[in-house]
Amino acid sequence: MSELCRITDRETLERQVRRIVADTPVVDLHTHLYDAGFGDLMLWGPDEMLTYHYLISELLRAERGRTSPAQFYAMSRREQADLIWQRLFLDASPISEACRGPLTVFHALGLDVSNRSLDELRGYFADRDPEEYTDHVLQTAGVTDVVMTNDPLDPHEVQMWEDGVVHDIRFHAGLRLDAIICQWAQSQPKLAAQGYDVTPDFSGRSAEEVMRFLRYWREKMDPLYMAVSLPDDFRYPADSLQTRIVEQAILPLADQDELPLALMIGVIRAVNPPLLLAGDGMGISDVRSVERMCEAWPSVRFLVTMLAQENQHGLCVAARKFPNLMPFGCWWFVNNPSLIERITRMRTEMLGLGFIPQHSDARILDQLIYKWSHFREILAEVLVDKYADLMRTGWQITAEEIQRDVSGLCSGNFWQFVS
Template identity: 40%
Template sequence: WLTPQQSASNETTTGAAETIYRGWLMTTNDDFSISSASTITYADGLRHNLKEGWYEFKCNCEVQDSEEHSETRPLADWLGELAHDRRQPVAYVAAIRAYLASPQGGNLPRRLLKTSPLETFAQAVANLYARMVAGDTAIDILQEMKNKEGAFGSHGFATPCQSLADCPVSPRELSLQTPLHYRPHHTIPSHSHLMTTQNRVSAADMWSVVVSEVASVETIDLHTHLLPPTHGPLCLWGIDELLTYHYLVAEYFMTAPASVTPPEFYNLPKPKQAEMIWQALFVDRSPISEACRGVVTTLVAFGLQEQVRRRDLSGIRAFYKSYQDRGTEGAAEFSDLVFSTSGVQYNIMTNIPFNSTEAQYWRGPNKTDYDSKHFKSAVRVDPLLAGDRETVEFALKSAGYDVTLEGARQYLRDWCDTMKPEYVMASTPHDFVVPSDEALPKPSKINTAALAEPGAFATVAKSQNAMESSCDGTQDDLPSVINEHSDFLSQVLMQVCEERDLPLALKIGAHRAVNPELKTAGDGVVAFADMSVLSRLCSRFPKVRFLATFLSRNNQHEACVLASKFRNLHIYGCWWFCNNPSMIQEITTMRVEMLGTAFTCQHSDARVMDQLVYKWSHSRCIIAQVLSAEYEKLAVSGWQPSRHEIRRDVARLFGRSYKEFMD
């Protein structure tokens, strides 16, 4: 390793045919008594001084520092300049690449240097070299290899170069929105001198550091519709579920033959539905929509590039069948694969205990232990938020509780004890209306004559001939209407939230059943929502914390303003139709500019487990671009962050801000 001295007073002696450089030693040996004059001179005139920690070396290697110019320069001069500024690994890659091409170095053809293996090799060397120049000793790095720590965790001394490459994508790949897949380790450990404030990240190195940190951060997914493998058919995963996701169903019907009607389509077996969508959106057309591209990203991440290239749906199904044939065990193994591939530490589900199909997995003889490491619960409470007296009364009566406000509170407490939720939640439409004080209905007594039939918190009571709860995932998105004057809101929901210290999460702005024939694929006209209700809720209930996400692009700016005014409000994610790259970029940029790191940048809203892979790899790419630009602006203004500070900030945006808000 060449270690040019970093001091500005570095001495070099140039002779007729060679240059002598002064390098620095990793440590001085304090076990020996060395006088200040202990400079040792060798026969060839080179010297070293253990007391002062330097040595001299020769380096006559000339390298071409640019493919556009034929001029060469001494390699040691180039490395010395970089080392003096203690640059990040990306800054050394060009010098290492030039050395590999130099006749006095690697003497490799330049065309080989443009191949992926040698580029990865150059990045790996740059990583180790930058660390040692910053102050990490070779002995310490070797000890990490021996102990299989950090980037060396799986292979130790046999660690592949790919695991050490600091930046997994180039600036051009990033600009093309190459999926930024999670890698389960930081290439630079937290104890490295490269992380310290003495080694600031320059604007030129910023994109590489930010991309590396975003790729390596583990995230918390604040809102999904996933359920664990132990919930049987309610746990959705596999290629047929991916292809029949409601986004793709809606896209299919935009161009489907007139002879194919939605009722006929939904009457078909799911594999047949999936085949029709595959043919229409992936074979007859290029899958360039975000939802279709997401399927491709997911399959490639699972190593199915060849099947994708051949448009081989049968081959793709064979991959999934190897898991599906092993029942719950196979589903659990696939779940572990998804979480390790996506870098999701855990997701927060949408749980409806009032749906008898789901409730059986929480209580009663079918109750099962589930993967609480990856799956956390959230209790859906729309009827309480809406003041839906008839539904609440029906739920209490049928479950054997007193039909009183205290009975309603105890009902909610008991389900919270069962599910141990991270928060309670509800979805609201864009056009909810809060009546004026004059028009408010007076609180009335509970109707004790509510029907005592099975079911609880159903969307419509049995007395209204409601359909039985289904398990197709549609009911958890039925919107509520906030009635902020309801006694259920103030005396039940908010009271329990305060006593249990549970936040209330709101998804605001959905308009359902625009085209009922398409079922969930027919939801989602986006309209501007009245934000004043959220403002009043934050004011009226200062002890309750609110989490909020919004469907309309037009609500995003006002949401940022509200979050800056209320300490008990936390903004999270880009929901539903805002969960597209162009929207994520715009919304995240605005939030960083207005809120700093006091928000959570994304949630997946995934309904199919596989979707965690593409929703997070696509989002990581966009968020890395946004943060790179913001940090570069900060550096130009005069504030150069350390790598430790960038890692801290990235962790906040991907879940730590949420944890701090919850604490």
């Protein structure tokens, strides 16, 4: 190792790590984004950011009955954004992570938030071209590729795919299975109406037909993986309809077609139904079920994230035992700086560099800017400490080695796992 390559002091180490983490491109492996080719499915701009469901739940808590969920959802998008801006940004300091996010975006775009005028902020976005703005956001966020969430039973989206939507090649499909696995009672009639021989109790040729349906959509969408958000009480094996669908159709398809399966586990839907999307909660899930799937299907690649912080250590232990299990991201309720740092430190200590530290879960294009900006700060802090630990043992580290490691965390681990 050349003397010039060695990093010998913490100040140099911090400078190099922060530079490399800031400059290394990211692949965002799970989002709810759409590019401009999908028309009105693409969400962007201040009103969309401010009416993100994280902020809706904060608002309705702050309202304490002044505005009911029904009254809020009856408002126009602009009226909703105005109310959230007033209550969460002007009537109190916007210190929550969900409030901080839009402010980070505005600042990164060179906008002045000091006068606190939402109308002036809106003016910046009024005449933006969606495709040009997409380029600007991806460049600002340092993101090269994103994976969408594509539901083959959503009629609006389905029509776009059937019409041959031409979309941005940086936006990759993710074949979403929630409607198949978690809402079979509603999905079975839709599949039957399309000519698939499926039954309400998932008997007969149902498994074969679901596989045929999903293969049609794999050909149409060319997804990088299949994905499902599972409830906290999902168990494998189990004699439940959900588990039978997974066991008889989804896992065989993943195995036969060599298509990775992303499992996002731990949501409890509609703990407060009037809040709609903002009303979902979380529960502690069963890591042993993940282990049993990995054991029973060793050739299936599982990307797994779990919603409860109580599950994070168990997931790391499971990943040490099963090379076909890749932990990824800090999802939803653990996507907060204090928890991200804790989880990322634990993963580096237990898995080294063998995980995917983050995904944005963004629903609005602009969110890529703040979700990745905030995460990069945390990743740099963790890596500085870990490399400093190495240096104290006499191990010598170079900027080239740091770049290799960070590139793996930000994109390489994902591409290697799904390829």
